[in-house]
Amino acid sequence: MNIRPFLLAGLAAVALLSACHKGSAVDPEGQGAVRLSVIPVWNGAPFDRMQVYLNAADQREQIQLVKFYLARMTLVAPDVEHELFDADLFNITNGPETRILPVPAGDYQQLRFGLGLPPDLNHTDIATVPVNDPLGNNSGMYWTWATMYRFLLFEGRFDNDPQATGLLPFQFSWHTGLDTLYRERDLPLALEVPAGDTVDLPLYVDLARFTTDGADTLSFADIAQFHGEVQSLPLGIRIADLEQGAFCTP
Amino acid sequence: MIPRRITVPLLVALVLHAGCRKDEPLATADDDAFTLELPPGAPVPPVPEANRPTATRVALGKRLFFDERLSLGRGISCASCHHPVRAFSDTVALSVGVHGTTGFRNASSLANVAYHPALFRDGGVPTLEQQVLAPVHDEAEMDADINVVATQLAGEEPYRSWSRKAYGRDLDPYVITRAIACYERTLISGWSRFDRFRYRNDASALTAEELQGWTVFTSAETNCSGCHSGFDLSDHDYHNIGTSLDHSADPGRERITLRPEDRGKFKTPTLRNIALTAPYMHDGSMATLERVIGHFAGGGVADPNKSPLVHSFTLSDADRQALIAFLHTLTDERPLDRLP
Known part of the structure; x- marks a missing residue:
């Protein structure tokens, strides 16, 4: 049998496929993975939940709960996007939380994600979701009065006296939610994911920036409690905006 | 997380399958x-x-x-x-x-x-x-x-x-x-004397005073039926009826929409069985129908969000009593729940 025509056709096909890959930063046939770690820090240093910090409003602050949704986590290459997950719940109170997620091999230059849940997910009928799903009942994130989810639980204790020692006398509890407090973030990235390999993708959350971005500083004395009350919405918007600025990639 | 659009149908299918025992057929x-x-x-x-x-x-x-x-x-x-x-x-x-x-x-x-x-x-x-x-x-x-x-x-x-x-x-x-x-969804109200009059052509279902009350109810002066309309005697819309200027305890519809113009607005309640459902208003602050009618007759407080449908009016004592008598005809003559 004359195999020459088949050989030529095969070589041509390989050549064509190679040509296709040259123009793309992502290899759709080569599968890699990323190890996404959401890492809490305080002013860039490792976060310790037992530590009492001094915040930008000159208050002593101890954080006891940091739990939030990230949504539509997407790696972006020049010509393609890959969504890592539609929504997931992270509790970084005790340290980093990690997910290993499959992704096409390639060079990614941007990380795009939402803080909270976009409206189409925020209005999910929770009774239709498996209880242990990030959006399920066991998440503890549902606001039944609004049939929507809380996006962020940020709780702890504080003291208005920066010189004091000992127990912190006051409690703060910021819970954001509602569609209007959903935020999106794009962060630059230089991430090469080889086929067959798993690479680290750290995402830092600077908890010191939950109360300040340098220009805007929120004091717990102004708002120790926020639970979606419309009367406090302007402060809720500031909380959501500050949270948005607290995320960064290396 | 596996996308929910995959996991939910999958889990539902698994649960349905697991629940399908041969001796327990699903309902048809x-x-x-x-x-x-x-x-x-x-x-x-x-x-x-x-x-x-x-x-x-x-x-x-x-x-x-x-x-x-x-x-x-x-x-x-x-x-x-x-x-x-x-x-x-x-x-x-x-x-x-x-x-x-x-x-x-x-x-x-x-x-x-x-x-x-x-x-x-x-x-x-x-x-x-x-x-x-x-x-x-x-x-x-x-x-x-x-x-x-x-x-x-x-x-x-x-x-x-x-x-x-x-x-x-x-x-x-x-x-x-x-x-x-x-x-x-089975709790359907529509078996009152008013319904006999309105939907079953029973002219004898209401007394003369109650018929006068119906006239007052639908009059341009009181405009009760401006919001309490349709079969359910509710437009199911949201109105600020001027009960208070202080909305700090309950912003009403604004709590959901976050729009200041919705502050103090609440859904129009049905008037069916109104004689049985005292106290009234969103906070139960009005104990009697007389008090409610008095509120509307007074036109409510000057809230910027107050509905233009709410305005003061004058009622004679006879018309006031007739209106209350009419409202009592909205009580179902049989239980809402007729299930065993």
Whole structure:
């Protein structure tokens, strides 16, 4: 049998496929993975939940709960996007939380994600979701009065006296939610994911920036409690905006 | 996380498959049919395709509705604040929850709740199914975890067999919310003397005074029927009727829409069975119908969001009494719940 025509056709096909890959930063046939770690820090240093910090409003602050949704986590290459997950719940109170997620091999230059849940997910009928799903009942994130989810639980204790020692006398509890407090973030990235390999993708959350971005500083004395009350919405918007600025990639 | 669009159908299929034992066939329309008896004039209420009523679904929902084990400490059922003899409303301004504390709104009547496009007085909940979760989880009401409730009841008869027959799965939050919603949609009000007059051409159903009250009700002067219209005597829209200038305790519809122009707006309640559902208003602050009519006659406070439909008017004593007499004709002559 004359195999020459088949050989030529095969070589041509390989050549064509190679040509296709040259123009793309992502290899759709080569599968890699990323190890996404959401890492809490305080002013860039490792976060310790037992530590009492001094915040930008000159208050002593101890954080006891940091739990939030990230949504539509997407790696972006020049010509393609890959969504890592539609929504997931992270509790970084005790340290980093990690997910290993499959992704096409390639060079990614941007990380795009939402803080909270976009409206189409925020209005999910929770009774239709498996209880242990990030959006399920066991998440503890549902606001039944609004049939929507809380996006962020940020709780702890504080003291208005920066010189004091000992127990912190006051409690703060910021819970954001509602569609209007959903935020999106794009962060630059230089991430090469080889086929067959798993690479680290750290995402830092600077908890010191939950109360300040340098220009805007929120004091717990102004708002120790926020639970979606419309009367406090302007402060809720500031909380959501500050949270948005607290995320960064290396 | 695996995308939910994959996991949910997959899990549902697995649960359905697991629930399909050979000796327990799933319900079919033939052996479990449920027909809702509608009074003359009543429109057919909208029903979600995924939760069409069957006899078992409705019966299951009714049993859950009256089961106090839906609450923490097992002392309060849905019926504790929605009494059947009071047209499924409460007798107090603010209902008392499991911890002895009160909520911040008067418990609405569930009469004709099937027709409501959105639930709660602020319209914050889009479906009856989703509404069920709110009182169960609310710390000021039942303060329970619906997963725990479901786990505790799932193995018990008749919950076990009814749940499988109704929904092809064991009792879980999905079943609880669907079944109670199914039951609540059966609470159709439309069997009053007024209905005999209005929809069954029974001219003798109302007295002369009550007919005069109907005239007052629909007059341009009072404009009651400007909002209390249609079969349910409610436009199901949201209005600020000028009860107070202080909305700090309850911003009303603004709580959901976040729009300042919705501050102090609440959904128009049905007037059906109004004689049974005192006290009145969103906070139960008005004890009698006389007080309510007095409020509207006074035109309400000068709230910038107040509806232009609310304006002061003058009523003679006779017309005032006639209006109240008419409102009493809106009481159903048979129980809303006629299920066994």
